[in-house]
Amino acid sequence: MSYKNLNNEELEKEYAAVKAEYDRLLSLGLNLDMSRGKPGFENADLSVDMLTNVSKDTGFKNRDGIDCRNYGGVDGIIEAKELFADVLGLKPEQIIVGGNSSLTLMYDVVSQAITHGLGAEPMYKCENRKFICLVPGYDRHFAITEHFGFELISVKIGENGPDMDKIEELVKDESVKGIWCVPKYSNPYGNSYSDEVVRRFANLKPAAKDFHLFWDNAYVVHDLYEDGDKILNIYDECVKAGNPDLPIIFASTSKITIPGDGIAAMAGSENIIKMLKSRLAFQTVGPDKINMLRHVRKFPNLESLLEQMKKHADIIRPKFETVFAAFEGELGGKDIATWTKPRGGYFISLFVMPGCAKRVHALCKEAGVVLTGAGASYPHGIDPDDSHLRIAPTYPTPENLKTAAGVLCTAVKLAALEKLTGRR
C-alpha cells in the first residue's frame, strides 16, 4: 500500500492508526540505544581468552625473542605486522602497528599533514585546504578534518561507491588534499566499492602532490555472509597506475577482538611508511607490544582470524536481518523510505522522506529509542535533504533490537504521514 496512492481520507485514517500505535509505544517507557556502531558484549566474549594468553606461564617473548615487557619497536612486533599484512593483502614491511585505535592513527596523520606535510609543505600554509567527504559517511572522519581547518566537500555515495566523475573533477583543485574512504561495507551506507571505482581511485591525477586517499579499511574482514563482498586491493591498483604513494591504509582489530582493547595499523608504500615511521620516533618510545602479543597468539594466522569473524557474523547477522525484516514488513511498498542491505560492516542507511529525518529521530527519542543524530553522517552534521538515518544494529540484544526497529518504523510512518497530511 503505497502512501502515494492514498487519498486524503485514507491518509487521515492511516495517520490515526499509526499515531495510536506510536502512543502505545510511548506508554511502554522504553530505553533503547541504537546510536553507535559498537559491538555487543557477546562479540567481546569471543576474545576474552586473549586477555590471559600472555602470562608468566606462556612467556613474554615474540618469535624474534623480544621480551615484550619493555620499551622499543615503534612500528610493532613482526607477527602483528604479518597479521595485518595478510588481512590487507600487503607485505609486512608496509605495515606500522600502533595502539588501540585506528582513528587515532588517522588523526595523527592529518595532524602531521598540518604541521609537517604529507610529501609537500605543511598544510597549515594552505589556508583554503579542502578534504572530500563521501556522504553519507563516518562522522568521526569528518570531524578530524574539520578540527584541522579543512573545508569539507561532500560527494554522494551510491550502490557502487562514490560519484567518481565528481571526484576526478574536484582533485584538479590543488587545495584538495585528500578524501576519506571506507571501501568495504562503507560506514554507514553499507555498500562496497566496485572494481571500477577502486581503479578510478588508483588512477586519480590530483593537482596536489600531497593528495592522499585515506583508505579506512575498517570492515575488511567483517562479512556477514559466507560470500562476502570482494574489493580490489587499492595498493596493487595504485602501483599499476603509477601512484604507489597515493593511499594511506588503516585497519584495526577493534571489531575483531575487543573494542578499545584492540590493535590498529596503518599501511602504505615504502615511501609512505618511511615518512610515517620517521615521525613516530618523536611520538613514542614504543607501542603496547604485550597487547600485540595477545593478538598474535589468539590469531597465529589469517585463517584463525577469519574463523573468529564467522562467529562474529553469526551474532551480528540476525541483528541486521531483524532490521531488514522490520523495514520490509513495516515500510515495504509504502514509498516513504529506502534502505541499504549491507552484507557486512556495522551500519544500515535508512533514507526517509526528505525533511523527515530529524522528525523521525525526535519521535524515536521521545519513545525511548536513541538513534544517531539525523545529519550525523554529513559534514558539520547537516544533511541537506534531512533524509538520512544511520542505523547501528550491532549493540542491542536481538529482542531489544526488534522493539527498537518497531519503534523506528512507526516513527518513519508517522513522520511521513504528518508531512503528507499537512501537519508538518
Next chain:
Amino acid sequence: MSYKNLNNEELEKEYAAVKAEYDRLLSLGLNLDMSRGKPGFENADLSVDMLTNVSKDTGFKNRDGIDCRNYGGVDGIIEAKELFADVLGLKPEQIIVGGNSSLTLMYDVVSQAITHGLGAEPMYKCENRKFICLVPGYDRHFAITEHFGFELISVKIGENGPDMDKIEELVKDESVKGIWCVPKYSNPYGNSYSDEVVRRFANLKPAAKDFHLFWDNAYVVHDLYEDGDKILNIYDECVKAGNPDLPIIFASTSKITIPGDGIAAMAGSENIIKMLKSRLAFQTVGPDKINMLRHVRKFPNLESLLEQMKKHADIIRPKFETVFAAFEGELGGKDIATWTKPRGGYFISLFVMPGCAKRVHALCKEAGVVLTGAGASYPHGIDPDDSHLRIAPTYPTPENLKTAAGVLCTAVKLAALEKLTGRR
C-alpha cells in the same frame, strides 16, 4: 691522587698503566649496554600478575559498572583517575588517563599547541617560537619541541634545580612558550627541585599568555631510599600564585608496572583539562580501559603502589650503588670527573674533563660498552663543554653493570690522560 698534581713523567707512567688496563678490557670482547633508562626484566616481573587479573573469572567491570570491553570514556575510568590523583596530589577531575605512554601525551599537547594553541592563537603563527630546555635534560623532550619548530634555549640545571634567574629573564620574551621540567630526580641530573625553585616556577610571570610548564613528574614515586626527595606540589603552588593554568603535569606507570604496557596521565587545572578533553574527543573513541582495569586491580590504593615501588628500589638501588662505588673507587680524588648521586629516578650524570665526553663514549664503545651518545642530554645533541655523560644503570644485570662501570672509569681516566699528556 689528583691528576692535577702529577708531573709529566708521572702522567706518562699513569697513562701507560691505564692504557694497559684499557687494552686488557678491549681483549675481553665485551658487549654491554648502558645506553637507555630501561627497567630490567626483574622489575617487570613484579607486575606480571597484573597481566591476568582481568579475565572471565574476575570480570570486566569497574566500580561504576562499566564493562571495559567497549569504546568510550575518553578520559579514563574513575579508579585510574583516582590512582594518578593520589600519586600526583591532585583531584581525580584534574586527571586525564590515556594510553601507554606519557611521552605520547606530551607530543600531543605540543602538536596541539602548534595547530590549535594552548590558550592563545595556534603556535604555528609564532614563527620564532622558543622553548626552554634544562641541561642536561631529557633528549626525547627536546626532540619533540625541535620537531615542531621551536628554537631550544638551554638553561643549566644544578643541585637545587635550574637557574631560575635565567628562566625569569627568558620568559619576558613573548615567543618563549614553555619549558620542559622533570622536577623530581630530574633526567638525567638526578636531583630534585628545591622548594624555592618550585615556588619561583609557580610565580613566573611569562609575557606569553600561552606559556606552560611541561611538568613531567616521571619519577614522582621512584625513590631508591626510604627517605626519598620531597618536592612541593606544583599545582598547589601555582594556585597560591594565581597561576593555576600554568602547569601541564604528566606521569605514567611505565616504570611502576611494565614499560610499554603501562598507562599514562596528564593533569592540570579545570581550564587545562577542559581544553585537553575537548580535543581528545577528535582523537579517539576511548583509551584501553582493560589495561586501566588491570592497573587499578593491581593497585587498589596508593599504599599498594608505594609497596611495589619499594620492591623496585630494592632491585635498582644496588645498581646505582655499584656505579657510585666504581666512580668513588676509580675516579675519586683524581680531579678529572664529578658525578651526581641521585636518591631516585633512573639516571646518574657524569661530568668528565671538558672536551673528553665524546672520547670517553668512543673508548667505551670500542671496548664493547654502549653508553648514551655524548651530548644526548643537550639540545640538538650538542654539549658545548663536551663534558657530560648520561649513565643509565637500571637495565644491565648487577654483574654486567660492575664490568661496564669498570670500563667506563678506565675510559674516563684514559681520555683525561690523553688530554693531560698532550696526545689529544
